[in-house]
Ligand code: AMP
């Protein structure tokens with residue numbers, strides 16, 4: 557079968573790598589893709605926002621399954637366009653994707669259906685939000701309603717910071733129309749865990765757990781980024797917690813979406829915080845996480861095509877999800893300066909050493925390209941997060957050691973990485 561993946565980052569490279577293991581796949585396509593993806597898939601240089609052009613491409617190539625990666629495309633309704641043109645597509649439609657693209661919607665849904673989350677109020681004017689801040693306990697959390705490249709959440713230590721935060725989001729419109737509405741939320745403390753789950757509108761099947769490192773520097777210091785590394789599984793997410801979340805969060809949210817006339821099909825990303833009162837939802841995303849996917853899919857035993865089809869056809873209950881009894885760590889190699897300003901265009905050295913290991917099905921190392929391009933025969937850096945180096949080990953310690961060893965063999969000018977990805981496991 558011919559399969560198309562929409563997107564251009566490390567997450568999409570991990571999806572492509574997983575699809576390469578499927579005996580059901582004859583040919584892989586990606587739009588727009590990147591240089592690393594281009595080694596395994598035919599890349600089409602079509603913009604992510606041109607949904608009709610993407611659907612034209614899928615029809616003309618005879619694509620039989622499309623998997624959508626990025627949040628924007630889902631929020632803008634790419635799935636609706638593909639479905640209306642008779643194409644089989646994996647991902648939530650626009651109304652279902654609102655669980656990520658509107659924090660006001662997702663908070664109201666959780667409140668209505670009693671899904672554990674932080675207490676909150678929603679506002680559509682800066683004046684009302686600022687008046688409310690007088691009554692708050694600090695720290696407090698401000699969240700722009702819409703998509704803001706992962707930057708729309710501000711943790712404010714005091715009243716003054718919160719007032720300037722409200723102004724920045726709602727009046728100076730730092731995140732554009734994403735700041736038309738605002739959620740002000742209770743500050744929670746605890747470990748954060750990410751769980752990605754396959755959904756078919758009625759059933760939900762969680763994958764193995766993962767943990768992200770969002771800050772740019774060691775010790776969770778520095779600015780928030782798209783993610784500097786991940787590990788899976790996380791020892792803090794026990795079987796007991798899993799059982800609780802299945803009963804209190806995962807199935808209830810799928811039932812709630814169906815009851816609201818927005819059945820959710822695709823991957824639901826549940827961002828959990830393990831508070832002293834139990835797990836609570838920090839956020840829902842309507843897609844595979846990046847870089848969580850880079851540690852979760854390499855551990856999955858199932859054929860991804862089988863699972864996606866079962867979701868689309870409403871028969872996920874027939875699938876038993878299985879994961880290897882091992883561990884994975886992904887270290888992101890970034891350009892020095894990210895998430896602020898950085899330079900690109902540097903030649904990446906040392907990738908050849910992984911070429912063979914990139915070919916086998918069961919292997920220890922995966923080099924996922926996030927932002928690279930090809931100049932002549934060389935790969936060069938082309939963005940803030942350049943590569944994700946994933947290593948598999950029998951346990952997290954081994955996976956971490958191997959990931960850092962592999963990362964040391966790859967070099968480019970201005971290379972930057974955190975040195976403590978997965979270190980939290982030492983406390984487990
Ligand atoms: P979100 O995009 O909603 O996941 O928020 C981004 C990050 O902000 C999360 O990963 C948390 O580290 C932090 N955060 C969000 N909401 C809260 C909260 N209510 N209390 C404490 N930290 C939070």
Ligand code: GLY
Nearest residue numbers: 768783845846847
């Ligand atoms: N790693 C967080 C995200 O994909 O949003």
